Amino acid sequence: MAVPEVDAVVRGWRARYDTAARYGGVAHVTVLFPFLHRDRIGAAERAALREVFASRPAFTLTFADCARFPGVLYLVPEPAAPLRALTAEVARRWPSHPPYGGLFGELAPHLTVANSGGEGVHRRAEAHLRKHLPVTARVDLVDLVVHEEGRWLPWLDFPLGR
Numbered sequence: 001m002a003v004p005e006v007d008a009v010v011r012g013w014r015a016r017y018d019t020a021a022r023y024g025g026v027a028h029v030t031v032l033f034p035f036l037h038r039d040r041i042g043a044a045e046r047a048a049l050r051e052v053f054a055s056r057p058a059f060t061l062t063f064a065d066c067a068r069f070p071g072v073l074y075l076v077p078e079p080a081a082p083l084r085a086l087t088a089e090v091a092r093r094w095p096s097h098p099p100y101g102g103l104f105g106e107l108a109p110h111l112t113v114a115n116s117g118g119e120g121v122h123r124r125a126e127a128h129l130r131k132h133l134p135v136t137a138r139v140d141l142v143d144l145v146v147h148e149e150g151r152w153l154p155w156l157d158f159p160l161g162r
Contacts, residue, residue, distance in 0.1 A: 002026045002154075003111060005137035006063055006075065010113050013125045017073075017114035024151040029061070029077055029111050031142060032090045035097055038146045038155065046156065049144070052089050053158040056082065058140035063111065064133050066126045073122040074110035075129070083109035086142070 007027040014021035036045060059082045063075040077083060087107055091098055099107050114125055144156040 001031060001139055001142050002028050003061070003063075003077075003137045003139070006111060006135050009129060009132045009135055010075070010111070013113050013129070017117040017121055017125070018112050019115055020112065020152060023147075024153060025145070027111060028143075029083060029109055031083070031086050032094075032097060032099055034101060035090075035144070036094065038148075041144075041156075048093055049090075049156075049158055052093060053086075053142050053160050054162055056086060056089075057161040058138065059160070061137050061139055063135045063137070066113070066129055066133075067108075067110070068122065069108075069110075071115060072110075072112060073114040073125055074112050075133075075135075077109050077111060080109045082139075 004027070010027050014027060018025070059079075061077040061079075061083075063077055065076045065078075067074055067076050084107065087099055087109075113129065114122055117125075140160050142158045142160065143154050144158070145152050146155045147153075
């Protein structure tokens, strides 16, 4: 889910230190990755995705804190419950595509700021970001992005609650 309200705060850091940003990825919170290849998303899959997202209301997120995974600095979206519910429902519908390939345990919703640059960069970025938080964002649309020709490109979008 694109979060344009956060982009102004994180854009410079992401452009230099988030590999997804280098390939066109916007500031976002991931619902489910990896997902079906574009060629495998037909009318039935689109209808199922529309149904999932239409059944969930739009919501507001607040990004008030930074946190870390090993080698990653991210913003923490709160509340996490609607994000976890979306991920759980999409993963339930497509069980052959668990979040992050099943590599991690409990999913921590996050907006990646930096996944390169090292600890020093992450400390400087965090200090800078804390001066500009909190940021609030209304989430009413889920984007399906595809990786084509080395870029992340928006392909389909699905409204929440409609």
